[in-house]
Amino acid sequence: MKIKKYSIPESTVIYKPKSPFIARVISTTALTEAESSDEVRNIILDVSGSGIHYIEGQSIGIIPPGERETGKSHKARLYSIASARTGDDGSSTTATICVKRVYNEDNMAEAKVPGIASNYLCDLKPGDSVALIGPNGRRFLLPDDDSTDLILIAVGTGIAPFRAFIRHIFLEKGFWNGRIRLFYGIKNAMEALFLNDQNDDIGQYMTQETFEAFRALSRVHNEDEEKGYVQHKLAEHKQEVWEMICRGNFAVYICGLKGMEEGVDEVFTTLAKQQGLDWPTMKAKFIKKGQWNTEVY
Ligand SMILES: Cc1cc2nc3c(=O)[nH]c(=O)nc-3n(C[C@H](O)[C@H](O)[C@H](O)COP(=O)(O)OP(=O)(O)OC[C@H]3O[C@@H](n4cnc5c(N)ncnc54)[C@H](O)[C@@H]3O)c2cc1C
Known part of the structure; x- marks a missing residue:
């Protein structure tokens, strides 16, 4: 039987590409340091008057202005909502996204080609308008049962929905009885979104017992820092992670760039093998039950 997840409010309005909601930029701030090789921006959008009631784990789509070479409008790009349902100011009228400025690596091109939507979003200024669709997503949601152990695995901007989870749990709800373990892979400490000295939105809750x-x-x-990828951190904590899986009351969430899945699977394949178990069979069962949730791009 599927585990029960949070329900999406029936009252929410969902916007479609033909008639998007025009949101306004409230603020845009860099989450990465100036010297960092990547730029990620935290963008807070005003969605007041939209009738949108999103919940943690959902995404919104942004339609960049302009047209494709075919003369058609640009397609919407999805962004995980990084705020919990009441928004970062508690007014329930804002949605936060964190956007990485992306360049398409084309070996043949002399210059890096800027990604359409991410560069458009990262260049926005407060007061600018943005065409927004959604909210989307019915699976990447928290379980109803707060004694569920949560295993959150992210790389880069994949941390966005987990910021929403953590803020909902500790700020809006106030507690979580199950254990929450977040494994986060980044290039360097300058890119530790929401887990650094300037912005500790997630780190501040590490005082919570769970x-x-x-x-x-x-x-x-x-030399003080150890080099590794997210799967190495996961492997370091394999005993506890595997114990959570065996206890059975768990939900795993994986979010970030596509390539991350392989390393995560390797860890679980090894752990399963040690018990004489077949990981693909186990994983397929967990996916069916809603216990294994992936959002990669
Ligand atoms: C469910 C979902 C949630 C998403 N959430 C976020 C989010 O919270 N923050 C965010 O920044 N992006 C997020 N994305 C990715 C986002 O939708 C866009 O794909 C991304 O911003 C690139 O769009 P673009 O128009 O700038 O690039 P395009 O002009 O469409 O070019 C796409 C190219 O960019 C590459 N690319 C896409 N994302 C990245 C990346 N992060 N790093 C390096 N290369 C990349 C693609 O492989 C491709 O080559 C999400 C995608 C999905 C499907």
């Missing part, structure tokens, strides 16, 4: 977060840095700059 919550622990582990960071993996893939490019280290000094």
